[in-house]
Amino acid sequence: MTTTTYLVIAVVALFFLVIFQISKAAEYVSVLKGEEQSRKQTNKVNAFLMLGFMILGLFGVWYCNHLLYNKTLLPLESASVQGERVDSMLWVTIIITGSVFLITQILLFWFVFRYQEKENRKVYYFPHNNKLEVLWTVVPAITLTILIIIGLRNWFYFTGDAPDNAMKIEITGKQFGWIFRYPGKDKTFGKKYYKLIDGADNSLGLIWKDNAEMNLKDDPATHDDIITESTVYVVKNKPVKLIIGSRDVIHDVGIAQFRLKMDAVPGIPTTMWFTPKFTTKEMQEKTGNPNFQYEISCDQMCGNGHYSMRGVIEVVTQEEFDMWMIKQKPKYLAAFPDKDPANKKDSTVTATTVTPK
């Protein structure tokens, strides 16, 4: 510890000592002056402070909004079609809860100030009133019904089936990163079994060769599956259906700009679909931030590297996507280079050149 640390401790201790001595002195004074009188004085001070707290508090609410509003996602349009519904519902909810907040807080602190103890005030003996009580049971109930109806309509839309033309992508969480899989040309995800997972070569445990021990048969659908890590490409205005899983612990696919999230649970696949509205480039222009990325954040505590479990969604146009996809090689071919037609050609060429000798 440095001397500054000791100094800070000493100053803080001194500060507390002063507060304590003042408080103690206030107690002596009140006893000497007459407790009832000083109690009444303090009462007035506190009533005034309560009112002041409300006024400053309301100003603070405004000021906080002024400072932070532009740092949230609210000023930006949602980047997905689904997110638009989240946003509109959010605004309805803000308006309803916001007005209740203002009304109740103002009433609370106003009553507290207005009905502070006064010498001759006669309190109003008012133990109950059925009309009032029914009123504030029914009004919240009706308001909540409206919110429930809006909410459930959106909920069933979000959790309903993705359109048939949706691009299917499998996303698998692991400590601490994301693995993506496209079904390839056959549009079918090949089967997988977790016991085949092997860190480097077969990160998802695809069944791409016979395994007598586990009684598994090679699934040809795996042979054209494309696997990528960290970054996934999707197409603007084309619905994407994510089939979400996890290899180890529970993770969560959080895509804040699209206003959605869904857990990745080992052993139980989940799904989520959305339609991106803007390409990454368009968003970079819209936000004025050249480094803008659609980030996938892990939103479920998954271990010590939880905070660094970052993925990127690259939203591109159909042409850009096709260009990118053409360059991708199925993982199967990387695991079995001899099955790669490109390699095969080479090997036959060398073979033919060798034979004449």
Place this chain on the structure above:
Amino acid sequence: MSNEAVLHTPSSYAVHDDHAHDHHHHETFITKYVFSQDHKMISKQFLITGMIWALIGGLLSVLFRLQLGYPDSKFPWLQDLLGKFWVEDGRITAQAYYALVTTHGTVLIFFVLTAGLSGTFANFLIPLQIGARDMASPFMNMLSYWFFFAASCVMFSSLFVETGPFSGGWTAYPPLSALGQASPGSKTGMDLWLISMALFVVSTLLGGLNYVATVLNMRTKGMSMTRLPLTIWALFFTAILGILTFPVLFSGFILLIFDRNFGTSFYLSDLYVNGTVLPNEGGSAILYQHLFWFLAHPEVYIVMLPAMGMVSEILSINSRKPIFGYIAMVGSLFAITCLALIVWAHHMFVTGLNPFLGSIFVLFTLLIAVPSAIKVFNWLTTLWRGNIRFTPGMMFAIGFVSLFISGGLTGIWLGNSALDIHLHDTYFNIAHFHLVMGVASFFGMFAGVYHWYPKMYGRQLNNTLAYIHFWVTMIGAYLIFWPMHYEGLAGMPRRYYDYSIWESFKQFAELNRFISTVVIIVFATQFLFLFNFFYSIFKGRKVTNTNPWGANTLEWTTPINPGHGNWPGEIPEVHRWAYDYGKDDREFIPQTEPVGANESHH
């Protein structure tokens, strides 16, 4: 006249002779202060243990806020203090950060706001306010505390094990919590966490059964259920909720212990962890969440209800006006208790839960807002046209209502699954539950301590310190948690050690620094309270009036320092409800006073 003499000169009030009921049996130090069976002493044991845990839990939050607020700064002195496991190279390590977050949550929810709140005030107030000499089973009551003490010791010891305390979040979701290879904190630290929590469940059940039995069977003559003060109703429902749900949590933990130690697969399936394929197949990680939240959601009401009850009582006393809508207040407590049992899956909207099931939980969750709204409006009407005295207890009760409104309204956002799908597990959530359940319950607890302190210790707290404590805490609570809503609206996830690599969330670095600074100030201010509390036990001004607040309930009919058994003579008889304030031009009419012939009816 010396200072002390000034403070302790008896006033003109009649001084009650509190030695009139001298006990004929002599208690030893051990039976009086350690293995006491007196409900008042047990409640103080719960309170002080809870305060120690609150201090530890708060300190942990200061440490992780240091990391969040000052991610680039180095704290070499912290390393000297805590050692290499916690602080390496002057920075709090990621594992330490997660251990801090986890222990902060566990300790504050269970040890402080459950044991420290219910344990203290159920023990203290139930016998005193219903007119009983002690709990139904004083021995079980003592066991309840000592099981809590044992749980505390085990939890505390987990801070010192080599692999660190449990670090997977207070919810302890498997597989993370089940597999040591997934996180070092899930090794010995998790075993200790589970043992501690199991002991804690035992403590809660022993206490809860006692509270229910006492309220049902041991009310004094005339104390019908509808004449009970709202504190007792709240504590009664709290105990019932605990009895119904803690065993479910316990069963969830038992299965977790089996999965961890005996090779079962209740929660485990299809796992490849840390380069190894695990043999477990067929389990469901989601099963644990159902069992856990079946307790853990009612748990937030276990934390809230006692605070609501005490606040109702304190607001009424200090407004010098009856609580508005007593029956509606009891009814809303009952409604909250029932609904609390059928809303747990709103914590699981994004786990892949069946959407139809999710919609049912949306319905019930938002329904809870109705009884909550009734309570708020009734509190407001109680204040309306009152004659308000700002005692420190009253200040905290008013603060409670304000915080409960602020935090409760955002529950309407998060309970609606279509919004939760965006805001779940972000800072919006943190802001919501800290305001409504964390800080608000704390305010309820402070209100209770300030209000009943004269009855607990026969001495008064220093008011100036109390007011400073209130204002700094109130302003600080809003400064800390209000801006977090905005972080949540940017989608910023909770439980992140460092946000600097995230393009979407790094814009809040300055705000995080501000919040952390306020946290330190608010934490430091709590020492004023602690000091005031312990100093006043020995040096506070002696209470000279048996009923310093002019309250109606029975605890103020006991001597200033009640002995074991509470009333020296007969237990008083009750003739009316607890809220006859300002009736027929009388400031207050104690429950023990018979109804006069000419008294007006309500």
